[in-house]
Amino acid sequence: MISKYVESGTLRIEWRDFPYQGQESVNAALAARAAQEQGKFWEYHDLLYDNQSSGNSGGYSEENLRILAEKAGLDIEQFEEDFKSDRVAAAVNADFAEAQERGLAGTPTFIINGQTLVGFQTLEVFEDVIEEAEKEASSG
Amino acid sequence: MTDPRNSARKGPRTLVTSLPQILLLAVFILLVAGCAQAQSPSSAEKEQPSKQPQKQTSEKSSEPAASESGSAAGESEAGGKLEHPTLGDADAPVVMTNYSDYQ
Numbered sequence: 001m002i003s004k005y006v007e008s009g010t011l012r013i014e015w016r017d018f019p020y021q022g023q024e025s026v027n028a029a030l031a032a033r034a035a036q037e038q039g040k041f042w043e044y045h046d047l048l049y050d051n052q053s054s055g056n057s058g059g060y061s062e063e064n065l066r067i068l069a070e071k072a073g074l075d076i077e078q079f080e081e082d083f084k085s086d087r088v089a090a091a092v093n094a095d096f097a098e099a100q101e102r103g104l105a106g107t108p109t110f111i112i113n114g115q116t117l118v119g120f121q122t123l124e125v126f127e128d129v130i131e132e133a134e135k136e137a138s139s140g
Numbered sequence: 141m142t143d144p145r146n147s148a149r150k151g152p153r154t155l156v157t158s159l160p161q162i163l164l165l166a167v168f169i170l171l172v173a174g175c176a177q178a179q180s181p182s183s184a185e186k187e188q189p190s191k192q193p194q195k196q197t198s199e200k201s202s203e204p205a206a207s208e209s210g211s212a213a214g215e216s217e218a219g220g221k222l223e224h225p226t227l228g229d230a231d232a233p234v235v236m237t238n239y240s241d242y243q
Contacts, residue, residue, distance in 0.1 A: 005228075006228040007228075009232055010232055011235075011236060012226055012228035012229055012232035012234070012235050013226060013236050013238060014235060015224055015225040015226065015238055016224065016238065017239075017240070018240060018241055020241060021241050021243045022243070025241045025242060028241075032225075032242070036222065037222070041225040042227065049242065052242065052243070053243060054243050055243070056243070060242065060243070087222055090221070090222070091221065094221075099239045102239075104239055107241040108240045109239040109240075110236055110237070110238050111236070111237045111239075112234060112237075113235060130236070133234045134233055134234050137233035
């Protein structure tokens with residue numbers, strides 16, 4: 001999807017944090033945004049999914065998140081500082097509040113030019129919605 | 141014995157030549173003092189540390205712009221609010237906003 005739509009200039013993906021499943025969800029969101037401070041959000045985002053944890057079982061403990069930061073090649077001292085910074089917390093909190101204002105009930109939720117898709121989707125579903133949205137955008 | 145012509149000549153000559161000298165000296169002192177004040181920062185300025193964190197300066201220089209790269213972008217802004225991470229062209233006709241949790 002990225003090579004087909006993003007790199008061709010058709011699609012832009014915007015990330016929003018909606019860490020509603022507990023402390024480790026929040027930890028992971030903060031860590032990714034701390035990585036963003038060093039220009040490595042997407043690298044860290046991919047590492048989080050590659051090492052996905054569930055149920056607040058320790059997978060996204062601060063120690064494990066620091067290990068992932070090392071794997072991403074981040075400046076660890078800076079990462080730890082940003083992880084606890086007000087700026088990063090404010091970014092995650094703002095996204096969370098936005099999701100709540102929209103009345104979102106779960107993740108992932110995708111909003112594509114106003115059309116909402118809730119839950120995991122097949123590539124075909126994304127393709128249909130993106131191409132339809134592109135047609136509407138070019139005609140309107 | 142002092143020659144009255146000499147004393148008469150010396151007296152006024154000393155007075156006439158010293159007044160312009162004093163005035164020139166005063167003007168010179170004022171100019172020098174003024175320049176020195178303009179060039180040196182106040183003590184408050186000297187003691188005040190830079191308000192711009194170094195980290196943010198370096199971020200800005202290494203940060204790719206979303207509209208330029210068309211790939212991974214939307215990273216951090218220097219100062220203020222941290223922007224949403226984005227991928228793709230800022231002018232793309234289709235925008236997908238993804239609300240997610242990593243767990």
